[in-house]
Amino acid sequence: MTLPTTMRFVDLPSFGAPDVMTFATGPVPSPKAGEILVKVQAAGINRPDVAQRQGTYPAPKDASPVLGLEIAGEVVAVGEGVNEFKLGDPVCALANGGGYAEYCVVPAGQALPFPKGYDAVKAAALPETFFTVWANLFQMAGLTEGESVLIHGGSSGIGTTAIQLAKAFGAEVYVTAGSKDKCDACETLGAKRAINYREDDFATVIKAETGGKGVDVILDMIGASYFEKNIASLAKDGCLSIIAFLGGAVAEKVNLGPIMVKRLTITGSTMRPRTADEKRAIRDELVAEVWPLLEAGEIAPVIHDVIDFDKVADGHRLMETSGHIGKIVMRVS
Structure with a gap:
């Protein structure tokens, strides 16, 4: 297969609003x-792309500075030692960067075959x-069959995925979302109760729904502004898993007592700094446990909208409005 020497990619000459992104040509x-x-x-x-564009989520030193953390397409070249994929294989992959481009290099351990029937x-x-x-809900927080989970941002890409996976593995699911339409969508996906956080206090609702017990796990992308209510909403031996700080990263004047009394675990992580071996281990479990469900x-x-490559700025604007339900995908070629 003869490859071109150059490709189009989304360039980020400076940080700022969506319009700072431009198209450039560079080597494949x-x-x-x-x-x-x-x-x-x-x-x-994804939101990390928006954060990187704004200058608050820098790429690792050994990663491409080009935006884009997830791709799908065709394998057109393999590096030394790669035996699990061959030329022509359709794959999707978690990229370390460089996904907003016509060609992208990814570690083989972060690539997965298309589920059967998928484009x-x-x-x-x-x-x-x-x-x-x-990684966060099952590996770290240890959610298991028969437990209960509260998922914040239930209508986001993370949220719609978490609802379905938690439900599929036998958990009772509660979510928060910001409108009736979003709450309805979450309940359609399998949530037992979707709480409109603009109208109701989620901690009060969780207490009532669980008979005062609380939930076993919380998946949180809000951070500081929800911290105390999250602690109040957890059952004994519960786990709070923090994956983002949309509501701030610094929680002040927090009462630590309930953490000790209820024997709570608080954990958190970001995906990008994880090692290649850690990501491969997640990939292998996904192929074994989740791909059959897909x-x-x-x-x-859940895909909210599919946009053209040239409309990347529109995709970022939509992401920033939080008006979407599910994923925003860009068709590159």
């Missing part, structure tokens, strides 16, 4: 040992949210 990257080169057919737009757009909606939810149609990514 070459895969190193353990990597694959993917001709990108579709790419997801590139549908497959591109999987990696970022499924890696994040699986192929059986028991769960599926």
